[in-house]
Amino acid sequence: MTESPASDGPPRALLIAAIVVAVSVLITVLGIAASRQRSPQQRPVAIPSIPAPQADSAHCHDLLNALPQQLGDFRRAPTVDPTPPGTAAWRAEPDAEPVVLRCGLERPTDFVVGTPLQVVDEIQWFRVGDSGAGSPAAYAEDQGRSTWYAVDRPVYVALTLPAGSGPTPIQQISGQIARTMPAQEPVPAPAR
Incomplete structure (x- = not known):
């Protein structure tokens, strides 16, 4: 009897196909790992410290704990230590201007009786407007940004937005504020 060499193992074509699949998977995995290492990490956001006497309040803690990881195109960003209490930041891209939230601030000096307000989701x-140095608005204005204060809650919340950020960040933050803090009548300063 003569033995057939084909009966000693799997068919040669099947063996070649298995090797090709294994190499393809390995190349794909290595390519994904390399692209993740090349993609830049978000730089931490430096948030200047300003007076925020209620930043450690329960209202601010509740809000900060409820903040989303994403505001539209903006993702939660790390912050430079020491991070002022009651603050958070998001960025759309690793080096883009951030959205900055501050909770527990003092009433803005420009917020006086008769000042127009805009309502966004309750x-x-x-x-x-124009503010003194060291305020969120002064920080924002020198970078083409705008700062908005939520003025109908137990603590003031400021949201500084980069130019062209669109309505999504303020809408999503409005929803979080409405869910975590009770409404109250705004208390503007007497008109000057």
Whole structure:
């Protein structure tokens, strides 16, 4: 009897196909790993410290704990230590200007009786105009950004938005504020 060499193992074509599939999977996995290493990490956002006497309040803690990881195209970003209490930041791209939230601030000095407010999803917002140095608005204005204060809650919440950010960040933050803080009548300063 003569033995057939084909009966000693799997067919040669099947063996070649298995090797090709294994190599393809390995190349794909290595390619994905390499592209993740090349994609830039988000730089931490430096948030300047300003007076925020109620930043450690229960209202601010509740809001910060409820903040989403994403605001439209903006993803939660790390912050430079020491991070001021009551703050958070998001970025659309690793080096893009951030959205910055501050909770527990003092009443904005420009918020006086008769000041126009804008309502976004149940929250009354005041857009800060010209302000002194060291305020969120002064920080924002030198970068073409705008700062809005939620003025109808137990603590003031400021949201600084980059130019062209669209309505999504303020809408989503409005929803979180409405869910975590009770509404109250705004208390503007007497008109000057």
